[in-house]
Amino acid sequence: xxxxxxxxxxxxxxxxxxxxxxxxxxxxxxxxxxxxxxxxxxxxxxxxxxxxxxxxxxxxxxxxxxxxxxxxxxxxxxxxxxxxxxxxxxxxxxxxxxxxxxxxxxxxxxxxxxxxxxxxxxxxxxxxxxxxxxxxxxxxxxxxxxxxxxxxxxxxxxxxxxxxxxxxxxxxxxxxxxxxxxxxxxxxxxxxxxxxxxxxxxxxxxxxxxxxxxxxxxxxxxxxxxxxxxxxxxxxxxxxxxxxxxxxxxxxxxxxxxxxxxxxxxxxxxxxxxxxxxxxxxxxxxxxxxxxxxxxxxxxxxxxxxxxxxxxxxxxxxxxxxxxxxxxxxxxxxxxxxxxxxxxxxxxxxxxxxxxxxxxxxxxxxxxxxxxxxxxxxxxxxxxxxxxxxxxxxxxxxxxxxxxxxxxxxxxxxxxxxxxxxxxxxxxxxxxxxxxxxxxxxxxxxxxxxxxxxxxxxxxxxxxxxxxxxxxxxxxxxxxxxxxxxxxxxxxxxxxxxxxxxxxxxxxxxxxxxxxxxxxxxxxxxxxxxxxxxxxxxxxxxxxxxxxxxxxxxxxxxxxxxxxxxxxxxxxxxxxxxxxxxxxxxxxxxxxxxxxxxxxxxxxxx
Numbered sequence: 363x364x365x366x367x368x369x370x371x372x373x374x375x376x377x378x379x380x381x382x383x384x385x386x387x388x389x390x391x392x393x394x395x396x397x398x399x400x401x402x403x404x405x406x407x408x409x410x411x412x413x414x415x416x417x418x419x420x421x422x423x424x425x426x427x428x429x430x431x432x433x434x435x436x437x438x439x440x441x442x443x444x445x446x447x448x449x450x451x452x453x454x455x456x457x458x459x460x461x462x463x464x465x466x467x468x469x470x471x472x473x474x475x476x477x478x479x480x481x482x483x484x485x486x487x488x489x490x491x492x493x494x495x496x497x498x499x500x501x502x503x504x505x506x507x508x509x510x511x512x513x514x515x516x517x518x519x520x521x522x523x524x525x526x527x528x529x530x531x532x533x534x535x536x537x538x539x540x541x542x543x544x545x546x547x548x549x550x551x552x553x554x555x556x557x558x559x560x561x562x563x564x565x566x567x568x569x570x571x572x573x574x575x576x577x578x579x580x581x582x583x584x585x586x587x588x589x590x591x592x593x594x595x596x597x598x599x600x601x602x603x604x605x606x607x608x609x610x611x612x613x614x615x616x617x618x619x620x621x622x623x624x625x626x627x628x629x630x631x632x633x634x635x636x637x638x639x640x641x642x643x644x645x646x647x648x649x650x651x652x653x654x655x656x657x658x659x660x661x662x663x664x665x666x667x668x669x670x671x672x673x674x675x676x677x678x679x680x681x682x683x684x685x686x687x688x689x690x691x692x693x694x695x696x697x698x699x700x701x702x703x704x705x706x707x708x709x710x711x712x713x714x715x716x717x718x719x720x721x722x723x724x725x726x727x728x729x730x731x732x733x734x735x736x737x738x739x740x741x742x743x744x745x746x747x748x749x750x751x752x753x754x755x756x757x758x759x760x761x762x763x764x765x766x767x768x769x770x771x772x773x774x775x776x777x778x779x780x781x782x783x784x785x786x787x788x789x790x791x792x793x794x795x796x797x798x799x800x801x802x803x804x805x806x807x808x809x810x811x812x813x814x815x816x817x818x819x820x821x822x823x824x825x826x827x828x829x830x831x832x833x834x835x836x837x838x839x840x841x842x843x844x845x846x847x848x849x850x851x852x853x854x855x856x857x858x859x860x861x862x863x864x865x866x867x868x869x870x871x872x873x874x875x876x877x878x879x880x881x882x883x884x885x886x887x888x889x890x891x892x893x894x895x896x897x898x899x900x901x902x903x904x905x906x907x908x909x910x911x912x913x914x915x916x917x918x919x920x921x922x923x924x925x926x927x928x929x930x931x932x933x934x935x936x937x938x939x940x941x942x943x944x945x946x947x948x949x950x951x952x953x954x955x956x957x958x959x960x961x962x963x964x965x966x967x968x
Contacts, residue, residue: 405429462816568591576683622873654821700715712731719857
């Protein structure tokens, strides 16, 4: 599913082979099964398109016929979608604030071309992979500010989320206005806002496909979605809820909690257990990953995910599947919240929560509170400026510290080009203006993280689409994200609490044991088992494109992989980022590019 267009009449006929025009002005096109809804303004001079899945009623869309679209048009209804206005004077793009439906832009032959796929635009301009962007994704994934506005291809930019972008038809430079800013909402309780928007997001998907399925892992996020879906379903339907488990072991805590929920909603939930065997271990067949706009988050666990999709499609007839992805990023309070409390003068509460966080982490509260006090006087721009001095240093990996940008351990296997590229990216990010500089630190950090999670989730959705399944993440719906991030500081949850906002929002709907759960099953053991099982293939994989870019030193990487497979304790996060990037590079190179029509070819087609 790809859509896009040209903002200029100077570049007619610029569209992919096989695409179709959506308007009479021939600015916007779609390739594949793109959900499209359209209305015409009252004066007939402007056509408005809603591209992507949107849960608005037909009557709701009538407001788009007015002279000016409402600022919240991309987070007013459930779903992830882009809104386009076409007129004689300009093409106007409205991007969603969560980056759940990212849109990219490139200059081509003196005009602007935009598209929902960065890789598609790269094929138009013959753009190469952006090595600097790739380095940031491997070594500094915890600093999404470095990737703001950038794709994985040179010259292909991501349009700012939550913005109104005007592309004049005469080819002049785009004009961008930030329209989304999560200012505190003191009118309704945060739990009420979350319950209303999350239920709306789930109910709209149920209405669209009553035969949908849902993950029900036993954790709070996916179980909440399953329960809301079960409540929203018509009486004649039952929700297919899927719980995966290790083969031969159905006594784990995750399965037990999932069974409690299914029992509580007997008659509305059909519970399915799906066993995962050795053929589904992490790292299995990661080289077979498909080409996407960027490395997919589920590259390492690709075999398990595609196995689940194939099983659901064959056994359940699933067309739409919901997951709880994004819940952690949205519902956990960042440690920077302590700095916000101090900045707003809530010293007693900051000390109390600092002690709670320190007990959870089993560290002294004194360094935490000292860090919080320092950060409360440090701007995001200043923190980015100072970050360059810590790249590759001892601050890497000390995640106990309260910082604007916590850093994963810097690996010994990094290539000689990595540090220089990271410093260049950091300097650029520090110099870039921040359109949300007035937000509290914890909110600003959450915006960055949620946008990163939502944008990368698109790659997983592309993987699901290959199995003919529409993968849906209601926690990443822009209207749900907006509802949570507008919580005033006085009502924000403690930094050491386990998702109390979701617990309050789901009051009376979840079984007590599930609502009170404070842990979740871990798949870490599976990752080490998969590493041991596929070590020879992984050793061969890493001696490839990343090594050629001088981003990794193969001999050192081989040593680290072998040590991890032998059971030496170490963080696998950065290692897995590199393996995912290598697999993605190979997929990009072997997959055919999207073919575009030239203006002359377009004339022949007409």
